[in-house]
Amino acid sequence: MENGTSQSTKGQPGIPAAALFGLCPQCGARTLFDGPARFAPRCTSCGLDYAQFNVGDGPAAFLTMIVGALVVGLAVWLEFAVHPPFWVHIVLWVPLVAGLTLLGLRVSKAALLVAEYRRKAIEATSSDLRQP
Numbered sequence: 001m002e003n004g005t006s007q008s009t010k011g012q013p014g015i016p017a018a019a020l021f022g023l024c025p026q027c028g029a030r031t032l033f034d035g036p037a038r039f040a041p042r043c044t045s046c047g048l049d050y051a052q053f054n055v056g057d058g059p060a061a062f063l064t065m066i067v068g069a070l071v072v073g074l075a076v077w078l079e080f081a082v083h084p085p086f087w088v089h090i091v092l093w094v095p096l097v098a099g100l101t102l103l104g105l106r107v108s109k110a111a112l113l114v115a116e117y118r119r120k121a122i123e124a125t126s127s128d129l130r131q132p
Contacts, residue, residue, distance in 0.1 A: 019111035059108035
């Protein structure tokens with residue numbers, strides 16, 4: 001290992017960069033997403049099949065709790081500090097929740113996909129279970 005990189009990851013983007021910019025974990029091209037938070041079927045540059053990775057709904061559950069807690073806390077603080085009309089809450093919090101959720105889903109799903117790629121994670125099968 002030299003300078004913290006191994007030969008198998010040389011030239012590949014790090015997890016933070018790949019997650020923030022939607023970079024392919026194999027070649028670094030900006031081909032990871034096909035929509036706001038939907039993976040492309042494969043990398044158009046190197047051909048890596050993104051369908052082989054199973055990110056699941058884990059990021060969405062944690063993101064809902066984190067964004068919800070943040071927005072509720074800010075909304076309660078604003079209500080007690082300024083007492084704005086109700087429409088101000090709608091104008092502020094609905095776009096903020098939508099934006100944070102989409103951005104958070106992109107980043108968290110991409111980070112999990114890159115981590116799976118790096119660790120060569122595969123789906124467990126019944127043959128992987130130990131028999132007594």
